[in-house]
Amino acid sequence: MTDELARRIAALIPRAKADLAELVAIPSVADPRQYPPEKCREAAEWVAAAFTEAGLRDVHLEETPDGSHAVIGHRPPPPGAPTVLLYCHYDVQPSLDAAAWTSPPFELTERDGRWYGRGSADCKGNIVMHLTALRALGDDLPVGVKLVAEGSEEQGTGGLEAYLPPHAGELHADALLVCDTGNAAVGVPTATTSLRGVTTVLVTVSTLGGDVHSGMFGGPAPDALAALIRMLDSLRDADGGTRVDGLDCRGTWAGVGYDEQRFRTDAGVLDGVRLTGGGTVADRLWARPAVTVLGIDCPPVVGSAAAIPATARARVSLRVPPGTEAFPAQEALIAHLRAAAPWGVRVEIERESAGSPFRAATGGPAYAALDRAVREVYGTALSFLGQGGSIPLCDVLARTYPEAEIILMGVEEPRCLIHAPNESVDPGEIEHMAHVEALFLRNYADSARP
Incomplete structure (x- = not known):
């Protein structure tokens, strides 16, 4: 049969x-x-x-x-x-x-x-x-x-x-x-x-009433894009691994592993570029939170002016493994971003969907x-x-x-x-x-x- x-x-x-x-x-x-x-x-x-x-x-x-x-x-x-x-x-x-x-x-x-x-x-x-x-x-x-x-x-x-x-x-x-x-x-x-579950947020940074000339005001005038970059950079450690205050980012995977060379091939990692984070590939994929900056709204290179950006916005995704709930993880991500904001900049964060x-x-x-x-x-x-x-x-x-x-x-x-x-x-x-x-x-x- x-x-x-x-x-x-x-x-x-x-x-x-x-x-x-x-x-x-x-x-x-x-x-x-x-x-x-x-x-x-x-x-x-x-x-x-x-x-x-x-x-x-x-x-x-x-x-x-x-x-x-x-x-x-x-x-x-x-x-x-x-x-x-x-x-x-x-x-x-x-x-x-x-x-x-x-x-x-x-x-x-x-x-x-x-x-x-x-x-x-x-x-x-x-x-x-x-x-x-x-x-x-x-x-x-x-x-x-x-x-x-x-x-x-x-x-x-x-x-x-x-x-x-x-x-x-x-x-x-x-x-x-x-x-x-x-x-x-x-x-x-x-x-x-x-x-892994997933949660995303939209974070908007504002520093000025509007864009201003970088020659006249550059130096003391706070750059919203530079502030946003600092905030996003704080979400990774020196090896590129995810770091969100209040979340355990050191989990280990007990099941079948994922060969590192095969992962590099599957993901299309360029020669000479190192993988981010520590532990095994399976640890990083299936047992630990993983942050990704999905997109940034800021002046594009083509057509950009000699001006200090007054606002900048990013969409940030956080994947979370079993054992970590999506909504508390979203709150931890929001708290981390707010704490990482420099220079007293204004930060608005919009919660998007969260899946466990x-x-x-x-x-x-x-x-x-x-x-x-x-x-x-x-x-x-x-x-x-x-x-x-x-x-x-x-x-x-x-x-x-x-x-x-x-x-x-x-x-x-x-x-x-x-x-x-x-x-x-x-x-x-x-x-x-x-x-x-x-x-x-x-x-x-x-x-x-x-």
Whole structure:
């Protein structure tokens, strides 16, 4: 039966490519300042139609509190069988610098054995993985299935997180497949068991009533950009490691590590540039807070004048590991920045969203069923890794369904370059992970029965 299932899935890959091409062609960026909102609606309707065709019932769009639409559907379980929730998101990151793309960002392009395009991996590749697994099983689906496809995950505006608690019964399941991560490398089947949380703030520094001539006033007149730079620099130690007063920045990772040379390759670190911080790469990625200056508003180099900046603004992100709560971490970051402000400058700090970290329990029947599936497909045991990124929904799912097993998996891997120009997916990972998912659904039907 496994060989037959593998043949079915292999035969479905041309359709998976066609589906992914249609999805990638829809620029479903959930930011109306940059992209028309009707494109997100178009992607949601595409997802609803596709999962209806794949056998789910009552697939429909639900508006969430942030104005985005979640696609929700289900297929009832056979008597006595468990139910699995399949998660994905159809919104994508913006294309960023179009000139940095080798091929058009919203056109699926095959090159060197990979499929390129924005969202090809994160997360439209995972949508196609779900569809391929369901189509391969067809009517031979031994568990109940529920679907939720989110429409604003990349924007972090929390629509689905707010929608879920008052609609808990609608999405309740015994196991939750959160398919927005992936493998440690191509061919290395991996479940993500640890996610850092994230919090961001906007910090604005003001020093003058307006910009003034640097020749007439430079020296005693306080430079807002220089003050901001000092504040941001205080968030790192001499080695570049994160330093936020009130947070433990010395945690260690006890799981599978991350080879430093492979990390340098995966991250595209330039020759001769040292990694920041101390400890192992895994410590720094998965067990410690990590600060990033996401952007700065200040006079650009081109067109700049001989003037002292009166104001400057930065957006600062802080990733936090399990064991550190996001909201207290945000308060610590704010207090640190205020304390680091020099010369009595005026500081205004705006709190943005905060998502809690997550750690999965891996000892239940769903993880056992997944391990059996990956052994059949990949010929090796399931690996467990952390992720430096965050999925705030996981913490909401864990609180809402404390008895459910939560599994984070998918088609993404380091070469995908998610969120960057030239995002891509390995079609072999779509095929193999769809096979894993189909086998998991079949295995879990047996292992979860009393």
